[in-house]
Amino acid sequence: MTLAINLSNISKSFPGVKANDEINLKIQEGTIHAIVGENGAGKSTLMKILYGMLKQDFGSIKIFDNEVNFSSPKDAISEGIGMVHQHFMLADNLSVLESIILGMDRASLKILNKSKYKDEINEITEKYSMPLNTQSMIDELGVGEKQRVEIIKVLFRGAKILILDEPTAVLVPQEVSELFNNLKNLKDSGVTIIFISHKLDEVLEIADEISVMRGGKHIDTVDATTVSKTDLAEMMIGQNLPTPPKREKNFTQDKSLTIKNLTAETDNGRRAFENINFSINQGEVVGIAGVEGNGQRELAESILGVYPIESGEIILGETTINDLSTRDRRESGLSFIPEDRQSQGLLMDVSLSENVILGKQSSTKYKSRYSNIKFNEASKNSNAVIDNFDVRTPGNNTLALALSGGNQQKFVVGREIENKPSLLIASQPTRGIDIGAQSLIWNKLRDARDGGLGVLLISADLDELIGLSDRIYVIYEGNFVKELDPENATPEILGSYMTGLKT
Amino acid sequence: MKLSLKLTTLLAPVFAIIVAFGLSTIMLYLIGEDPIETFKIMYDYGKTGKSIVSILNRSVPLYISAVAVAVGFKMGLFNIGVESQYLMGALLSAALGAAVALPSFLHITLIIFVAVISSAFWAAIAGYLKVKKGVHEVISTIMLNYIGTGIIAYLLANIFFEKVELSTTAPQTDLLPETARIPSLNAFLGIEDLPNLHGFIIGAVFIGILYYWIVWKTSLGFDLRATGSSPLAAKFSGANPARLTILAMMISGAFAGFIGIAPLTGYFFKYTTDFPSGLGFAGITVALLGRNHPVGMALGAILLSFLERSAQILDLKDVPKEIEKIMQAVIVLTVVVAYEVVKRYVTNRQIKEASKVVAND
């Protein structure tokens, strides 16, 4: 077998971090090679070097036994390397065909011979059995289909080596299995695939070999058929893989939140959600599963009072809070972890010791009789959040923007829980953060629940939903279409309700 | 670490002013003037006792105007309408102040009260338009400046002027009686042989403290700053954007009401067509120079007043005095750039330190 890729001693430093530290990696032609590692392990950096987007500080790259020296992705493409980024770079108002040929600098493109390209593209889609209607507009496509366009775009440029950076992060389970089928076909046709992920089940399923990265270092490369998930997890994080703790249900009969017939105001002729009914007991976690954009975000925001409702009732504990301002709702015991910590949960250019005040600036907790903010109290409490939630920071004077995503999130979660709410709404509480921070947040949410807190959990991470919730509702096009017991739920079952396949 | 960060922040304006002088030197050199000589003339003239009093007197309304602008800036609101807000307040308080007879303390209090209330009201219109009709405050405040100027001209010529018993053709309000005038500090400080140092300079100090307290120390100020930093996060934290916008415009306008007090009760004693104007716009410059900081803006106001004052001598020495306007603009630009550079430096350092903490365990 030939070596498609041979990396030796690749090192790359950014100010303050060694993103890649003497990486040695060999990848056989025609295999699927997975690279796993926590967020920040250096996976993307390594791939960007391989794709010519970044220049390594040291080390050499051999592609099919040729030493190469890329100064831009163009060079990489001409050596047969293609990369699909996590965030698609497609323009909505182009057709599939146009998107694929866009930006090619073949001289013949001066005369846009679309029909000729169309045949070439159809050849590719047939060869790799990846059906695609070249006439569709991009904005009509689902996420999985857009990804397929990106892959074909890369293949069309002659890629023999395909890099996929966290391709499954945006997909529901059904789309994932479709992608995997496509990848297997590609592999059978001789394409070499590098597959980046931090989901161990996935890489075990799809990869031939798995390389583990941690803290910028290449820890090991193992055979996917023999390695166990636990071993991989240990290599990845140096400790056991955290699973969301499944617990005995032990909630009381006192209501933390009751929602009756809640209907959103129409916005551009459509309602974000309609006729929602459910309740959360104290000490209970109720999860909401749904593909992004099906009304779950608006539902959470309407409970906080920042999204307008048309009718229905929101009852916090025993009190109807429909007419209360957001401030008064927070004052009555509502805490909120927003889905976007950076724009909704933190003041990025402000210190942690002031950020701890956010949400309680008008409560007696931080407001004195003379309207003064109690900065001493804030400083003390921010330190408590930093200690109790293991926020890694030089101190509470550090600006929020200086922290890593996981530490920012731990701070937000810590602040909201330490405010001792009676209801916590947690929107995507662990999205895009490292496993360490994730397991800490899971534990803290569980502890708070055991202490009698009612939690509304909205998450795109189905394992998280199943592991943490006492009850799960699936929301689809603004309606609760299914209630499930997490004991009987799997990501596949949830996925089929989320996509409307099952009702 | 904290101290050295503060130090770097302080270095920014110093560095900017050095660069600005450098650029001005080159400019003077290019137009064939002796730079050293020019600066020396300006400095010598600017440091005379007469000049110092004049500089301080000029700084007072300029500083207050900067404070008014800064209140908006801290929340991300651009109140370009400080100009018509203070003129409106000055006119109405001048007219009313001349029409009543009261003991001195009450009289002065009334004048200030009327100025502040009418300016705040005028500013509130822009806040209301933004909240209810979605009109951006830059557009509405600029338009309100035009409308306000028109209203002021009308009121002055047609309503207040007829009551004036003086035999003059220039529209103006009646002179304020002695009880409505704020005394100078000269007697109190034992200054002789110099022009009057206006008493309202003490008012300006209190306004600076009040501004600092509201914006940095109170719960309302936290809401303002939070909204300025991230409108969404502020909203999610319970700040009411509509209420805050109107409130911030009114506070900004209320501060604007103080701008006219020193000229009115200190040396004009009436509102005329040549009552000092343009202070509202100059305040924007000073707020930028001082980065909305109460002390920074005070230094900025004094610096600009110094440049303006010392430029007066240039004409006599046949140096084009436009050089002073250019220097002003260059200083503001370099300060803005220097702060941006320092901000980036501080941010990067914080990120580095934070990533070290993570890497070390």
Ligand SMILES: Nc1ncnc2c1ncn2[C@@H]1O[C@H](COP(=O)(O)OP(=O)(O)O)[C@@H](O)[C@H]1O
């Ligand atoms: N352009 C950059 N500038 C500075 N630091 C960076 C840059 N890109 C990545 N890093 C840092 O390098 C490390 C590795 O990042 P990355 O390769 O994106 O990790 P992964 O893809 O495994 O999550 C992280 O600590 C990240 O903050």
Ligand SMILES: [Mg+2]
């Ligand atoms: Mg990455």
